[in-house]
Amino acid sequence: MSVFTTENDSFVALIKYGSLILFKMVMMSTVTSVYRVLHRSLTSEEDAYFAVGNNKEKQKKLLIEHPDVKRARLAHQNDLENIVPFFLISLLYISIKPEPKLTEFLFKVFAGSRILHSFVYIGKVRQPARYLTFLCGFLINVYMLVQIFRWAYVL
Amino acid sequence: MSVFTTENDSFVALIKYGSLILFKMVMMSTVTSVYRVLHRSLTSEEDAYFAVGNNKEKQKKLLIEHPDVKRARLAHQNDLENIVPFFLISLLYISIKPEPKLTEFLFKVFAGSRILHSFVYIGKVRQPARYLTFLCGFLINVYMLVQIFRWAYVL
Amino acid sequence: MSVFTTENDSFVALIKYGSLILFKMVMMSTVTSVYRVLHRSLTSEEDAYFAVGNNKEKQKKLLIEHPDVKRARLAHQNDLENIVPFFLISLLYISIKPEPKLTEFLFKVFAGSRILHSFVYIGKVRQPARYLTFLCGFLINVYMLVQIFRWAYVL
Numbered sequence: 341m342s343v344f345t346t347e348n349d350s351f352v353a354l355i356k357y358g359s360l361i362l363f364k365m366v367m368m369s370t371v372t373s374v375y376r377v378l379h380r381s382l383t384s385e386e387d388a389y390f391a392v393g394n395n396k397e398k399q400k401k402l403l404i405e406h407p408d409v410k411r412a413r414l415a416h417q418n419d420l421e422n423i424v425p426f427f428l429i430s431l432l433y434i435s436i437k438p439e440p441k442l443t444e445f446l447f448k449v450f451a452g453s454r455i456l457h458s459f460v461y462i463g464k465v466r467q468p469a470r471y472l473t474f475l476c477g478f479l480i481n482v483y484m485l486v487q488i489f490r491w492a493y494v495l
Numbered sequence: 496m497s498v499f500t501t502e503n504d505s506f507v508a509l510i511k512y513g514s515l516i517l518f519k520m521v522m523m524s525t526v527t528s529v530y531r532v533l534h535r536s537l538t539s540e541e542d543a544y545f546a547v548g549n550n551k552e553k554q555k556k557l558l559i560e561h562p563d564v565k566r567a568r569l570a571h572q573n574d575l576e577n578i579v580p581f582f583l584i585s586l587l588y589i590s591i592k593p594e595p596k597l598t599e600f601l602f603k604v605f606a607g608s609r610i611l612h613s614f615v616y617i618g619k620v621r622q623p624a625r626y627l628t629f630l631c632g633f634l635i636n637v638y639m640l641v642q643i644f645r646w647a648y649v650l
Numbered sequence: 651m652s653v654f655t656t657e658n659d660s661f662v663a664l665i666k667y668g669s670l671i672l673f674k675m676v677m678m679s680t681v682t683s684v685y686r687v688l689h690r691s692l693t694s695e696e697d698a699y700f701a702v703g704n705n706k707e708k709q710k711k712l713l714i715e716h717p718d719v720k721r722a723r724l725a726h727q728n729d730l731e732n733i734v735p736f737f738l739i740s741l742l743y744i745s746i747k748p749e750p751k752l753t754e755f756l757f758k759v760f761a762g763s764r765i766l767h768s769f770v771y772i773g774k775v776r777q778p779a780r781y782l783t784f785l786c787g788f789l790i791n792v793y794m795l796v797q798i799f800r801w802a803y804v805l
Contacts, residue, residue, distance in 0.1 A: 341655065342496075342499070351590070352647075355647050356647045356648070359640055359644060362587075363637075365580060366577075366580050384619075386620070390622035390623065416576065420576065421679060421726065421730065424583070428672055432672075435655070435665060436665070464694075464695070466700065470696065485672065491665070492665050499654055500653070501746065510742050510798060510801070511802045513738070514795055517739055517742075518792075521739075521788070524788065539721065544777070545778065571731065575730060575734070579734055
């Protein structure tokens with residue numbers, strides 16, 4: 341029987357919390373764009389041309405990366421490095437039929453820690469705040485992987 | 496009953512259009528490599544050593560990033576930030592049993608907009624061309640997420 | 651009938667080898683962090699503040715990127731560009747019911763080539779070692795995509 345159906349509470353938990361963090365991740369593009377406009381810091385020549393026309397001097401200025409744009413970019417990159425693996429690991433984890441209550445708890449904490457991570461990163465909250473929110477998500481990924489290994493290699 | 500089977504037209508649409516954009520995404524590595532060779536702009540010391548031997552002067556020159564290489568890299572990165580979430584969102588979306596005709600339409604438009612995005616980015620087409628192709632894919636991701644939220648939190 | 655169950659040997663192969671490379675990928679964050687600490691090369695102001703307090707001079711020094719940190723970052727990025735698509739392509743590939751023995755072989759070789767890739771990259775092994783390990787994984791992705799295309803567009 342398939343476990344990837346809306347009758348399985350573990351999979352429903354992925355629908356609920358997975359969609360939340362995918363939304364957050366997708367929204368990071370918008371955050372970066374807003375910072376690019378606010379700080380007048382663009383990516384490529386076409387963008388600069390669209391903003392100030394053929395003025396090479398002004399174009400050059402627009403193509404310098406503002407620290408806040410870099411920060412938004414790095415927060416987005418950190419999401420790719422953590423949320424995407426989480427999702428793939430979760431699919432494998434659900435397939436080995438974990439306890440649904442525990443699964444929902446793990447997914448809820450992961451989603452919460454990653455949403456906090458973004459606020460802490462973008463908001464320049466002092467360390468170790470960012471490290472701790474990262475660590476929380478990281479440990480959940482490792483925990484699920486260990487359970488998968490036990491199922492695949494030990495049992 | 497499982498929805499992730501070749502009997503479900505929504506999932507078949509993901510097989511058809513998902514494989515197309517995954518192919519396009521995977522090919523971006525090749526595009527970047529070709530530009531690296533054409534513009535003689537490499538990534539790391541070993542690469543430079545392989546190309547010109549122990550000549551430190553020549554090695555340094557090879558390790559300067561050419562704008563076209565950077566452009567290909569950024570187009571690839573933009574794919575990771577948009578196509579990967581699309582795929583994961585689509586899996587959740589298919590699980591809540593959307594109308595197959597609409598699903599196929601969304602996947603087709605998404606695939607088209609992302610293929611166009613790459614040509615526009617690599618081809619340096621003037622803005623807002625790149626922005627519009629990005630927006631199209633972005634809105635499809637958001638639309639699917641909203642439908643998932645409605646299923647998970649409202650109904 | 652669903653193919654994404656632990657009764658399907660092709661899917662079990664994804665659980666076994668997919669989890670291995672996801673573990674390796676997730677661990678790249680730790681490798682980067684270790685290099686950051688060893689080479690005293692951090693990402694953002696808060697990190698530098700946490701390490702040396704308000705000394706602006708010392709902070710600036712800490713924010714210069716060490717080549718080995720960059721190398722670990724790029725190895726991680728290369729994983730995102732190759733392992734994530736592999737996983738998504740594999741899901742589609744499994745759905746068209748390939749021969750399980752062949753599938754397991756492909757997944758095993760992919761996992762091996764990506765693990766080697768990381769050692770070769772981090773260990774600065776001379777080229778074309780890195781290129782060959784990359785090529786191996788790349789070709790497996792392309793092979794699976796071609797089989798999916800044949801199923802979706804030719805048959």
